[in-house]
Amino acid sequence: MSLRGLYAITDSKLLADGKLLPWVDAALAGGARLLQYRDKSTDSARRLDEATQLKSLCSYYGAELIINDDLALATELGVGLHLGRDDGSLREARQQLGRDAIIGATCHASLDFAEQAAAAGASYLAFGRFFQSVTKPGAPAATPVLLEQARKRYSLPLVAIGGVTLHNGPQLISAGADLLAVVNGLFGADTTAEVERRARGFTELFSSL
Numbered sequence: 001m002s003l004r005g006l007y008a009i010t011d012s013k014l015l016a017d018g019k020l021l022p023w024v025d026a027a028l029a030g031g032a033r034l035l036q037y038r039d040k041s042t043d044s045a046r047r048l049d050e051a052t053q054l055k056s057l058c059s060y061y062g063a064e065l066i067i068n069d070d071l072a073l074a075t076e077l078g079v080g081l082h083l084g085r086d087d088g089s090l091r092e093a094r095q096q097l098g099r100d101a102i103i104g105a106t107c108h109a110s111l112d113f114a115e116q117a118a119a120a121g122a123s124y125l126a127f128g129r130f131f132q133s134v135t136k137p138g139a140p141a142a143t144p145v146l147l148e149q150a151r152k153r154y155s156l157p158l159v160a161i162g163g164v165t166l167h168n169g170p171q172l173i174s175a176g177a178d179l180l181a182v183v184n185g186l187f188g189a190d191t192t193a194e195v196e197r198r199a200r201g202f203t204e205l206f207s208s209l
């Protein structure tokens with residue numbers, strides 16, 4: 001599949017109290033192409049249960065499920081994986097998950113990190129945060145100029161993350177982002193109808209630019 005469009009990322013605090021499945025359903029109905037299950041808890045039984053249900057939802061909508069941080073869970077479900085700088089070896093994950101798996105890499109604001117990730121077999125390169133992020137306020141700051149530089153250097157899909165909204169998304173796409181990765185700007189909505197409206201809005205940004 002082509003990696004372009006909205007990349008929705010779950011947040012266990014925003015999507016507590018039974019919201020996970022309906023809110024994700026709305027994001028996928030609105031056109032999200034990738035969904036990352038990002039849950040920092042250690043309750044492995046609940047994580048397996050939730051990720052299994054998300055896999056079914058993604059498959060219904062023709063989207064791809066990516067697991068944050070957890071190679072074992074991605075392997076068990078046969079889905080993709082996102083690894084940060086301290087989340088284990090991308091090369092080993094590639095060997096374990098196989099050549100067709102989507103494996104994404106955090107590059108913060110560094111073309112050197114991007115070079116290492118590309119050499120290790122990353123499927124996409126993720127830069128950011130680009131704006132203030134309530135989800136991860138301490139993430140290193142990146143600028144659209146960095147995206148432009150990465151765009152010239154790599155044909156791999158580029159992901160922009162961090163404080164992304166419908167309002168600031170267009171400048172990231174113009175700078176070369178193939179995927180907009182969004183937590184709060186999507187799942188911070190109060191209703192499923194609003195999540196779907198926002199997801200549709202993000203999706204339309206890619207056809208209008």
Ligand SMILES: Cc1ncc(COP(=O)(O)OP(=O)(O)O)c(N)n1
Nearest residue numbers: 068082083084085106126159161181
């Ligand atoms: C698409 C995408 N990009 C970056 C990140 C951040 O990953 P990481 O630096 O490992 O931080 P955590 O998300 O694990 O807190 C991401 N998850 N997804």
Ligand SMILES: Cc1ncsc1CCOP(=O)(O)O
Nearest residue numbers: 133135136139162163183184
């Ligand atoms: C996980 C992560 N990595 C860099 S910023 C970020 C959080 C993105 O969440 P939000 O879209 O709410 O800023």
Ligand SMILES: [Mg+2]
Nearest residue numbers: 069083084087
């Ligand atoms: Mg991580």
